[in-house]
Amino acid sequence: MTRAARVAIIVAMVIVAFWIARAQGPAGPRSAETTPRLADGTPNLGRVAGEKGVWNVPYIQNMGMRIPGPDKTTAVQRAAAAAAAARAAGAGARGAGGGPLGGGEGAAGGARGGSKAEPDVPFLPWSRGVYDYNSRNNSKYDPEGYCLPPGGPRLMATPYPMEIIQQPEHKRILMIFEGATHIWREIYMDGRPHPQGDELNPTYLGHSVGRWEGDALVVDVVGFNENSWLDYYGHPHTDLLHVVEKFTRPDKGTLRYEAIIDDPGAYSKPWTVTWDIPWRPNAELTEYICQENNRYQRRLTDDFGEPVFGSGH
């Protein structure tokens, strides 16, 4: 290896370590400001009066890597810690702690391990097959690539900033998203139940009712259609999907997100995913309209070489 290449690798490792530490590590001094609160003491999940700021949603590509284990850490956190430990142990230990689940987030060259690499995801046989298919074709048919909205937890995993706007006087909370399709969701805080039977219309974002449990905003969501994936890697879901989300703000700089994915149509038992979303002070949302000129749809061909979206009538 040339000296130049060694320099490049060392620089990259240091930067990546810093980046991971900043994105996932315990809150540093910068973000250690206490949780802001509304006048009535409820945690403020949005801006402080007079300030700007947005939630800088990270790119969570594979929720199979975000399942907390018995020690409450996720595979991504364990891999980052192991890599840091390996670096601390010296160059000879390079890679000793790596190898996250046979090609998870950040794997190079498109190598993806599919369902076999994710023992913690309780696949049913059909969802396992669909997931492996999506793994093999590199998520070619991802609905977000068609400019369709993310549904469920993927709203908090699609890397465009978002804001949470609390309106206690209206007994609702609004979440507005710059991407993937410039959408908003309304969380009813007035104690209403979900609509029943045919009154529950299947939609991309589902029907959300929320409540406060201590300092946690707990949102119960049902009524999803089947047009979205749970994540970029292509974990499927059905219209039986029921998501319970928990939002907390342990300090001003951090939104902790947790979601229980309960879909008996696709998984044998509920599974939980979690990650942190950093606050980006002084930032504002801007316009992003995915549908403007999506050439990907024009180029996309199916497994038989035919245009997915047809030549049109």
Add this chain to the structure above:
Amino acid sequence: MRMQPFAAAGIALLLAVVPVVAHHSFSAEFDANKPFKHTGVVTKVEWQNPHTLFYLDITDDATKKVTNWAFEMGSPNGLMRNGWTRNTLKIGDVVTVEGSLARDGTPYGNARSVVLASSGKRLFADSSQGATP
């Protein structure tokens, strides 16, 4: 490949800090194992969602044949967060672009960074690659 240490470190930096914007599957269209670095003359800029595209006339050093290439970047909002405006690239500008080639072998690539020859300024292209495999 012979590479200056600082150039190599610069590329490592790019790989590490590029902000990520997702749209379609990066891996389905582009091959992260096929990096490129091309210099050419801007012929067209399409400042639009979900991806801004720009086109370069690139002359092959050996054959002198000129090919018009297309390069995909992020969306205007993401590019503006990275210091771009709709007038950053002008027709006739000479630029050097780095990124990943399309899998289908056409003269098309995903741009990760662009350097303007006139100023030497390097701008990140808000690539959809980022940490995507």
